[in-house]
Amino acid sequence: MNTLSYGLLSLLAQSSFSGYDLMLRIQPFWPAKHSQIYPLLAKLEQGDYISVELVTQRDKPDKKVYSLTGKGRDALKDWFDQPTADPALRDEMMLKVFCMSYAKPASARKMLADRLAFHEEQRKKYESKLVELKARADWPAAGLPKPSHPLFGAYLLTHKAIMSNETNTEWCRWALSLLPAED
């Protein structure tokens, strides 16, 4: 049982999902390819943490829909009380910034501009996700969600993503402003 396994169980605590769906939904929290997820789901099913149901579809390929079992729910609860690993950020750009004084100014500008665009796009993505979330949940528009609401965690995380992307956008703009002007 590694972190990704618990991540999949976490998603299945919300509702049942296909492997493909789980793969898409776990990306913001724990990037993983389908080739890693499908075998893991098979193992979790063998270990009785999740159960499968084959769903045939007309216009789309058939799919396997996974659901959390009692044993899976117990494992999740135990995991929650275990110490949590520190976050690990790996960003090639930070390494490039470190030796930026040796790079061509045009390269540095492009790199930072690309990253700025990335974070602005991400911010927009998570802001529409927040609107979507508010529509799905039934907490008052002006009021705050309650910690017992199943979508409470998603609400917190979406805000976290928006805040992080805003800060990173701000940093990119500031860094760009320190570079020499074009031509």
Next chain:
Amino acid sequence: MNTLSYGLLSLLAQSSFSGYDLMLRIQPFWPAKHSQIYPLLAKLEQGDYISVELVTQRDKPDKKVYSLTGKGRDALKDWFDQPTADPALRDEMMLKVFCMSYAKPASARKMLADRLAFHEEQRKKYESKLVELKARADWPAAGLPKPSHPLFGAYLLTHKAIMSNETNTEWCRWALSLLPAED
């Protein structure tokens, strides 16, 4: 030549370092253990990207001090113009937050409080790093560093770290404020 290799070359573009030193200094940008770094340095030396010098010490074990070669500097410049990979964040806490509504309130509070302490500590660490940087460099206290200064990149990155830790601290406080009060 993977990303970690270029990261090591980036650090060596600043000044020469021992393997142990490089291991410590690369942590904020690209977490890696000594067991990954020592063999990589041997490969980089074989490939003529870096050169070694054995330095004997009295009160400490002997060390190998690595320096960037001309070939290494060229490789760094080529790398800078290659497209930069998107940042990858893996954070077990985010997975736990996702299914937080199913956890004991005390567990959730502890997890967020621990993370809050982590980010506050990190912020302090990088703030003293910034003071240290300003002392080492010779840019005016009130003025801004120039992009051509060798420590320009480190200055940008230290600010980035401070900004990120501040935002994360703020998020932890906000999340904690939404949880039910402790009796």
Next chain:
DNA sequence: TAATCCATGTAACGGGTTACATGATTGC
């Protein structure tokens, strides 16, 4: 008609962590 989405899987490889191994010095 080419690309993208949905949907699942395996195999090979490279990246990263844990454990094994050694050993002197310094501070509590």
Next chain:
DNA sequence: GCAATCATGTAACCCGTTACATGGATTA
């Protein structure tokens, strides 16, 4: 006396990415 720091290395293992493999439906 015990833990931490400095300093280097190897071996085994697990995690994660890339590539191989298939195939229908939709969309540009």
